[in-house]
Amino acid sequence: MNETTNQEKKTFWEKLLSIDRRIIFLFIAVAISVPLFFKTSLDMPVSPVVQEVYNAIEKLEAGSKVLVSFDYDPGSMPELQPMAESFFRHCFRNNLKVIIMGLWPQGPLQANIALDQVFKDEDIKAKNLQYGIDYVNLGFTAGNEVVIDRMGHDFRESYPADSRGTPLSEIPLMRGVRNYDNIDLILNLSAGYPGTMEWVQYAVDVFHVKLAAGNTAVQAPSMYPYIQTGQLAGVLGGMKGGAEYEIALKRPAKAVSYMFSQAIAHGVICLFIIIGNIAFFSLRKKKTS
């Protein structure tokens, strides 16, 4: 294939055009991993859709009840786990009561991982939060959107007991909670079906409860129409949304430091594309002249 180019000596540009892909790989590996060691935070503007999520939580009075549904699995951890931690930080900081559940089997386990992480914070440790009083994990129930629908009538239809097997009636936090009427805000972390779409259709549309969400980057744009109609307060889209939320919360954490890797990796790709085109054009110019 390269017979013609092999005969004459390769110029700098030609070498650049046929650069070994492994050099690109190396650049990407370095671009991704090196920033992980420097916990640098990038300053970035908080986009309105993210700010709306922040406002929705910020507006709640202390003691309000927030339902957090974990609808993802370890596959989406890099994108959604930082959001989960930020949600918890925000809720606990504002003394909100948190009810955790999951429509995906692995979801509630992800919640526990996030809780462990959040409890390491000094200010949250100082609050000495109690399971059953300040937060509760209801666990996973199969049934997808049917679960959402049933909870609209009574949480007990879907969750007779929490993930530890304690009946809801014996959990202080759950005593005043019958259905969505007693919930001030639903937060949803979603990586697909069932997820935000179902929460909008079965909880918001039917029972008129307030909803805000965190989504994977691929999924987030399809949620914009719901924000426009007011069915969804706001959405965090992918790692970037998570990072902006951390900035809004003034508590930069994982997503912000990950975003540094993202920015550099994107920069490397863009640079390569631009250099490739410069090489391409300077070669073409030489050929025509």
Add this chain to the structure above:
Amino acid sequence: MRWQIPLLIVLLCGVVVAVQYFVPLEELEFIYENALDWIIITGVFAMMLGLWSLFRVSISKVQNKAPGWGYNLITLAGLFGMLFLGYRVESLAEGSLFMKLFRYVYIPIQATMFSLLAFYVASAAYRAFRARTVVSTILLATALIIMLRMIPLGFLSNWNQVLANWILTVPNMAAKRAIAMGVGLGMIATALKIVLGIERAYMGRD
């Protein structure tokens, strides 16, 4: 007989299921829901064919001492190891050796294979995104605009964000719709050809 009966089955199943979509009667719903279960059951039987195929190809390589036959042995070991450990339903519970193998061997490899895409996205972009023609310039320019969103460039970022959002919500949506409609027409035409028995390459010949 060899042809008429399968074609009759195709026609019958296709028409009943399509009609069921428009007729909410419970009796048809019953047939439909059961048909879906039958497909799943048939699929499980077919899995044995799959495993048999994998086994036969691997074992014949081992027998013939084909190059790299040792790796086929590892595949077979992994396969039978999992089949053996999963002999009872409790194996699927967290903490069993079966699930541990899944978690500590399968999940890391799977995640790593997936993450290779980060490298390949870069090399593919470098090679393919050249402004050779109008069409490839449009491709390149849009990709750059969208990727630049992730890089903090001060005030430029804000401008770019607005443009990127427009691209994602307007022209992107338009072309996606056109593709979706075309694909839809292709799909329903294929479905009709199957049900009418015109499309039958999938059944082979004698």
Add this chain to the structure above:
Amino acid sequence: MKEKLVFGNKVLLIFFLLLLFLFLGINITFAQEAGEAKASVDSLAQAPAPPTNVVARDAPNDNGHALVVTWTLSPDDGAGKNNVVSYEILRSDNPDTGFVVKGVVALGISQYEDKGAKEKGDKNYLPSHKDFYYRVRARADGIFSESVVSAPAYAYGQWFHFGKSPIFIGSVIFTFFVVLFINMAKKGKELYVRPIAGIDAVDEAIGRATEMGRPILYIVGLGSAADLGTIASLTILNRVAKKVAEYQTPILVPCADPIVMTVAQESVKAGYYDAGRPDAYKEDSVWYITSMQFAYVSAVNGLMLRERTATNIYMGVFYAESLLLAETGNVAGSIQISGTDQVAQIPFFVAATDYTLIGEELYAASAYLGKEPLLLGAIKAQDWGKILIMISLVLGVLAASFHFDFFVKLFQVKM
């Protein structure tokens, strides 16, 4: 290989048109809804006035396990004492006793669908053809007032789901197009189809593999036999296998689904058979690896580098693995042709392979490659479908711009 369609074109046309008008007519009459009724004021001390005019009837377009209850709002809902917070809907199979709350709706809403389960064992079971009575309560804070009992109503299943009429009409029209053009093709009418770059490249790529004496790799994708994209791909595989058999080049078809594997075996065998070389077919050329996405990819990637395939063809349903496959094929220096109906993966195929069939082109290829008139007829039908869509778009956009809503309603699907 004989196909017969019983009806002639004219009879078919009349039949379909009749059906079409029949359902258009029914659809329009169906759209009407019941009117208003007056409320009687009947005030208790603190309790709101009860809702009136409670009417229950069968829910339309279902399997017969649901009833719809409507009522006139309490005069104290949003007006009067303005203390109504919600309505509770109660049901019983006896007009006098046994009423149980079946649902709650917010104030301002005057309708409730009492959707029961169809399984006898379910606690929510609502039998068909059995009379039920309803009451509606207007609830204020800690106090409520109840309406009088409704007339009995029973649920029953319907023979046609009128909400889906647009889809029914669409399927009738499209089926008509397909049958019409296939009949035309059978009568020997020349049907022109424009050349498609990716399809013409397939022949060339097979030729190149033959020259190099190296195998061809055909990937059917990750779809199951239930995906029509996979079926289209298996038809293309059949044509490719025929060419391959003629050129006597080896073909490798690793599969990710056991049923797809069996179909692919039949398809390849048929290709060899069509080429007149059934004996050259090797059963092991089509085999199963695993159904797990990335494990399958890791094996195919290894295969590409180790077998040094000259040509890789990816056709069918692909997900994230598209780029993993295509980039590795690039490393191996293979000629690559791809085609998928998955929009999200097309960009990666476009970037990393030599030719890409975009969306519908995959389906066109399955008909075009064999140049069989019957299958070409279907492409014509697809084109007429597009013409119909384009006409609807133009008319619809015009109608919407002049605020005629009726046109959009023609496409309204009610589930």
Add this chain to the structure above:
Amino acid sequence: MSSEVIGIWIGAILTLGIFSFLYKDNPFYKFSEALFVGISAGYWFVVTFWQYFVPKFWDNLSLAYSELLTKGRVDYHWIYLVGGFFGVLMLLRLVPKIGWLSRWSLAFIVGTTAGLQFTRYLESNGILQVKGTIMPLDLTYPKPFIAHTGFIITDILGTIWCNLLNILYTYSHWVLVVGTFCGLIYFFFSKEHKGVFGGAARVGVWFLMITFGALFGYTVMSRMSLLIGRMDYLFGIWLGLY
């Protein structure tokens, strides 16, 4: 060492094995690949067997059988035998003489799903898409997209840019309709792309390219996220470097 620690070490070593493929094909990768294929095929079979075969086939048939024994009546659960029947026909492929019977099973599966997909895609990819595209072209129509972008731009250059963007946003509906229309023309097979028709098809291609570029650029972020996750596993969880 706990099984957790051993597990992390195994996972990390296999991770490196897969990464080594980026340099070139090598025994370390071949080993990871072979193990991966075997384990995944076994896992898939076991899970499908316990989660589908047993509850859907075995449990239903044993229920039917016990009904027959205890009450002596034939109840509807026997209907699951149909699935088993087609399944067994499938296995007959292994018997060369009557292998053609497996065609019945293929016919059943392909026929049923064809009927299913026919109406489903007619709705989702046909009727609903048309309905979504029918929109008024008047420019006073509320601009649906600006709401999500809303960064406030104050500088002078920004104002010019902003005005340009405003034009784009104002004509959003026009662009949407024209784009969809031209895209459809590109997929038209009965006519060669020449003249006005060819021009429209060309515009359609531009729209397709914008979409492909956008999708490509958009996906980069989630792919990088995956790699960040892996690197975090190696440096953070395995080696504990930070």
